[in-house]
Amino acid sequence: MTGGVAVVTGAGSGIGRAVAQGLAAAGWRLVLAGRRRAALETVAAALPGAALCVPTDVSDPAAVEALFAEAAARFGRIDLLFNNAGIFTPAARVDEVAVEDWLASVNVNLTGAFLCTRTAFRRMRTQEPRGGRIINNGSLAAHVPRPMSAPYSATKHAITGLTRATALDGRPFGIACGQIDVGNAQTEMTESFGQGARQADGTIRPEPFMQAQDVAEAVVYMAGLPLSANVLFMTVMATGMPYVGRG
Secondary structure (H helix, E strand, O other), X not given: OOOOEEEEOOXXXXXXXXXXHHHHHOOOEEEEEEOOHHHHHHHHHOOOOOEEEEEOOOOOHHHHHHHHHHHHHHHOOOOEEEEOOOOOOXXXXXXXXXXXXXXXXXXXHHHHHHHHXXXXXXXXXXXXXXXXXXXXXXXXXXXXXXXXXXXXXXXXHHHHHHHHHHHHHHHHHOEEEEEEXXXXXXXXXXXXXXXXXXXXXXXXXXXXXXXXXXXXXXXXXXXXXXXXXXXXXXXXEOOOOHHHOOO
């Protein structure tokens, strides 16, 4: 699959930026999507090859359609989608979660991934030669939540269902779908975990990190498989995280 056309959402920072760099180094042609054009252009300027930057709100159906239309117009096809765009909302006990925070999380983390999947799938199904791969950025929260994280955890659990359903629907069309569940990659979003993260027993303790590049290497591996093979789920985490032990 190396050398195809890859769309990366949330590409302006963090894991998205690292994955864009890893894919470009592996020979992929890149379409970078995110809310901020300046951030996307900064990422693109550091890549070894030319990349198309398309400012996109993934929760907006028209914006998502425009993203993939522009990508196809530039490169002719879509071979890979990395569904990475996501947000955290303020920590709150489930009965104190603001409705607007719940909706914001669902709109970006879940609906955004669905809209991108829906549009990419349609193009992969009808292009010649047909087929492609979709990789969803899940989270350890897709399996075990942190305290006071109902919106984020619910959306990441739902991403697992979206991954399975897409993988099943894609079989007749040569479309593979997998999910990478990440724990404590060091990014702008997770920086505070190094000072202290809320634990299941109510304490707040610092947690170790791994590098975003470690995630990128895993995604590049998943993306580079032939479409006859698929990593359905992969977990990549900082080795010393408390996730494996009891809460």
